[in-house]
Amino acid sequence: MEVVLGSVAGWAMAGLAGVIAVGVYYALCMAGAAEQRGKRAVELGGGSLTREQVKSHYRKYAAFFDKPKQIESPGNVPKLVDTFYNLVTDIYEWGWGQSFHFSPAVPGKSHREETRLHEEKVADLLKLKPGQRVLDVGCGVGGPMRAIAAYSQSHITGITINDYQVARARSHNKKAHLDHLCEVVCGNFMTMPFEDNSFDGAYSIEATCHAPVLQDVYAEVFRVLKPGSLYVTYEWVTTPQFRADNAEHVEIIHGIEHGDALPGLRSYKEVGEIAKAAGFQVLQDRDLALPPAQPWWKRLKMGRLSYYRNHLVIALLSFLGIAPQGVVDVHEMLFKTALHLTRGGETGIFSPMHLLVCRKPA
Numbered sequence: 001m002e003v004v005l006g007s008v009a010g011w012a013m014a015g016l017a018g019v020i021a022v023g024v025y026y027a028l029c030m031a032g033a034a035e036q037r038g039k040r041a042v043e044l045g046g047g048s049l050t051r052e053q054v055k056s057h058y059r060k061y062a063a064f065f066d067k068p069k070q071i072e073s074p075g076n077v078p079k080l081v082d083t084f085y086n087l088v089t090d091i092y093e094w095g096w097g098q099s100f101h102f103s104p105a106v107p108g109k110s111h112r113e114e115t116r117l118h119e120e121k122v123a124d125l126l127k128l129k130p131g132q133r134v135l136d137v138g139c140g141v142g143g144p145m146r147a148i149a150a151y152s153q154s155h156i157t158g159i160t161i162n163d164y165q166v167a168r169a170r171s172h173n174k175k176a177h178l179d180h181l182c183e184v185v186c187g188n189f190m191t192m193p194f195e196d197n198s199f200d201g202a203y204s205i206e207a208t209c210h211a212p213v214l215q216d217v218y219a220e221v222f223r224v225l226k227p228g229s230l231y232v233t234y235e236w237v238t239t240p241q242f243r244a245d246n247a248e249h250v251e252i253i254h255g256i257e258h259g260d261a262l263p264g265l266r267s268y269k270e271v272g273e274i275a276k277a278a279g280f281q282v283l284q285d286r287d288l289a290l291p292p293a294q295p296w297w298k299r300l301k302m303g304r305l306s307y308y309r310n311h312l313v314i315a316l317l318s319f320l321g322i323a324p325q326g327v328v329d330v331h332e333m334l335f336k337t338a339l340h341l342t343r344g345g346e347t348g349i350f351s352p353m354h355l356l357v358c359r360k361p362a
């Protein structure tokens with residue numbers, strides 16, 4: 001009898017160990033992986049930073065927001081943004097996907113479909129045609145670029161300040177067999193390495209919010225566009241509901257700025273005025289987040305449970321020495337900014353998709 005019980009217990013233990021091993025493997029390698037499974041948890045790192053640099057660079061990044069004067073100095077901003085994307089790019093790809101932006105929710109559609117629709121809207125607004133030369137200002141790892149190139153058959157050149165993103169974007173372009181239509185350049189969109197009047201169209205998706213001086217990046221886009229061409233941008237702004245004398249509003253906006261490397265959010269009114277000051281005719285100036293659009297923050301809110309799971313996975317990986325020290329802090333910062341972004345959406349004081357359609361006069 002004892003022998004039988006002993007062997008049953010042995011099998012039960014072995015079964016339990018097997019279940020735990022599969023669970024740990026799933027948590028480390030699969031859980032929360034990006035929709036396109038471009039990144040696995042065990043591959044989370046610090047972009048172009050060495051493992052040893054992650055913690056200290058995170059501290060430096062956070063310190064910027066303790067001393068707002070540093071952020072106000074325009075020359076410091078691109079470096080700060082570059083550091084930020086070294087810290088977050090892997091986590092974004094793992095937990096969100098290859099397109100680093102929001103999209104209005106669409107009933108019955110998946111996050112990937114919502115994202116694609118929001119990106120194809122850019123191609124439609126630009127009236128893109130096969131063979132045209134188009135600029136993606138602040139291209140990330142190229143999710144939008146690939147969707148727009150595949151949809152329009154135009155040739156897209158993306159620019160990003162972060163060299164780790166350049167490598168990621170090039171690798172994704174190749175894997176998607178779109179490298180004949182998509183190319184990526186590392187550079188600062190405040191001073192772009194492109195000829196005057198050289199593009200048939202340009203767009204920026206949730207990227208120019210990082211510009212220390214918005215008029216300067218708009219002026220650069222204006223310079224490189226051919227006369228008569230269009231520029232479409234999705235801007236992060238405060239809306240007419242924002243009140244500077246409301247403490248909760250101010251806290252939400254500061255939380256968004258801190259967790260998203262922003263030198264200071266602009267208001268919905270400013271962006272159109274700035275585009276005009278840069279020389280553009282503004283053809284459309286409106287918030288795509290307004291009803292009948294469904295909440296863009298829905299996925300952010302619904303993902304709350306998976307963020308806790310992600311946090312456990314990252315803490316475990318960091319404890320085991322697989323993920324660099326500091327990744328836990330970065331993840332915590334993102335968790336907090338997700339709360340601020342959600343509150344920004346719910347209160348209606350913030351939009352990540354204020355649309356401008358601009359034309360460089362013919």
Ligand SMILES: C=C(CC[C@@H](C)[C@H]1CC[C@H]2C3=CC[C@H]4[C@H](C)[C@@H](O)CC[C@]4(C)[C@H]3CC[C@]12C)C(C)C
Pocket residue numbers: 091092094095096099100101102206207209260261300303306307310311331334335337338341
């Ligand atoms: C345009 C910008 C980025 C917009 C979004 C793509 C990102 C803003 C906040 C990010 C995230 C917040 C919470 C993370 C979560 C804690 C983690 O477990 C998985 C990844 C997140 C969901 C992450 C994903 C990307 C964002 C939604 C800015 C920077 C101008």
Ligand SMILES: C[S@@+](CC[C@H](N)C(=O)[O-])C[C@H]1O[C@@H](n2cnc3c(N)ncnc32)[C@H](O)[C@@H]1O
Pocket residue numbers: 078081085098099100101137138139140141142143144159160161162165187188189190204205206207208210211
């Ligand atoms: C939130 S991501 C959006 C990326 C992409 N548009 C997308 O939707 O997936 C912002 C992008 O802007 C880029 N960026 C920010 N400041 C920049 C600068 N000064 N010069 C070039 N790129 C910059 C970042 O490197 C990042 O790729």
